Amino acid sequence: MLLLFDIDGTLLMRAASEHAQAMHETTGELWGVDTRGVKVPTGGRTDPEIIRALLRGAGVEDSRIDERIGEMVPALVAHYERLKPDDLSGFLAPGAVEALDELSADGERHLSLVTGNVQQIGRRKLELAGIGHHFAEGQGGFACDSGHRPDLPPIARERAAAWNGGEPWPRESTVVIGDTTRDIACARADGAMVVCVPTGPQSADELAGADTVIESLHELPDALRRLG
Template sequence: MTVRDDSDAGAAAVGDGRWLLLWDIDGTLLLRASGSHATAVWDALCDVHGIEPATLRNGSGRGGAGKTDGQIAREILEALGVPAAAIDEQADAVRARTCERYRPEDLTAHVSPGIDGLLAELHARGDVVQSLVTGNFEPVARRKLDAAGLGRWFDPRWGGGFGSDHEQRERLPAIARARAGAALRPDGAPWPAERTVVIGDTPRDIACARHDGVAVIAVATGPHAADDLRAADAVAGDAAELRAAVAALLDGGAPIGRDGRQTIPDDPQETTA
């Protein structure tokens, strides 16, 4: 595990002193659990836009790690020559159809080793609220976590940020903070950026955290090696190292996320966010 040693690290307690942890799903909580999700997106595009399945599956949808479902769908359609106006007009229909189509199998075997125990430990702390920042459409995200046995750690009342909220992932942490604050803070103000941490497995997770000015921990359990994730405040190789990184951030003071975006390369493996 590597942890950045920054001179401006550390944050004073804000509000009630609790931390908001915003978890990514694919490649972070779950590994290689995207097959039926990708199929649901493809089927929705076929249903809504009348695309032949064989055409769609012939290399479409690659390079999607960290992207939102809506962005992935848009890029597939653009590659097939669908006009932008038609993509915009049918975006809601594609989202609705994807959510109808996605009925995952048992995904418990796809839980990243050690993650369930870590989520349980964090849930037991009095100073942590766990929520989500994921490119999945929200119904897809909830069903996916329920099928994996992890849904119990993410109370829907605390909100989250999802691909159904915006196509651009960098907008999602602020949405998640606004929802958590509205649900849990007496004044209803957005959860303070100084007490928020994004946890994910791709450069896009890092970029969305930086865009919102929040801290970020990366875990190299997805398609990216630790060296690809070095712009994060901490990089872990597995759940044990992630546990230590989270404890260091929560108990030792958080390196606060910096403004500005990271350069984001195309990703070769995962097809959903």
């Protein structure tokens, strides 16, 4: 089974303030606008989507956004590296450490990522939280691969060919683990299963479209056993 974890709201809780500040620094550097007063819902969105929404909210036209959007990732990463905290272990979601330890020890489960973070920032967050070692380099789907979240599970399955004899990992044994309806939508678009945890912006009732909704990651290993 291939397990595709979201980061913010799923593995980490309220650990994105420096990431948000890095976005505002990026919009100021590349487009010369102050987006700090623009309110944008971020749950389940990718970094490029959030940046574009911030800029639109500040009155920047798409044509002008497109002129420099290709410079976004290196600028965003540089600002996050400057602003990042020393330690994010205090922001781990309940049960994250225990679930990852148990699942990593199971040779039938392969841990990977599908996240709206660009890769360098997402992996840095996990490293700062002390759980980065669970996720192999070269695996996963990230916002620097595509700003359209439904594109990311197929990318992650393609990379997981390294665990499947050179063939993309089959969608029917892939599970997305997230905290928003956008996680559900991206899993369904690829024909994958999905487990949700209401530790992000949405309630268990709002996440009812998942195959399983669990209260915390403590329940994840048992939920995955029920899925197969």
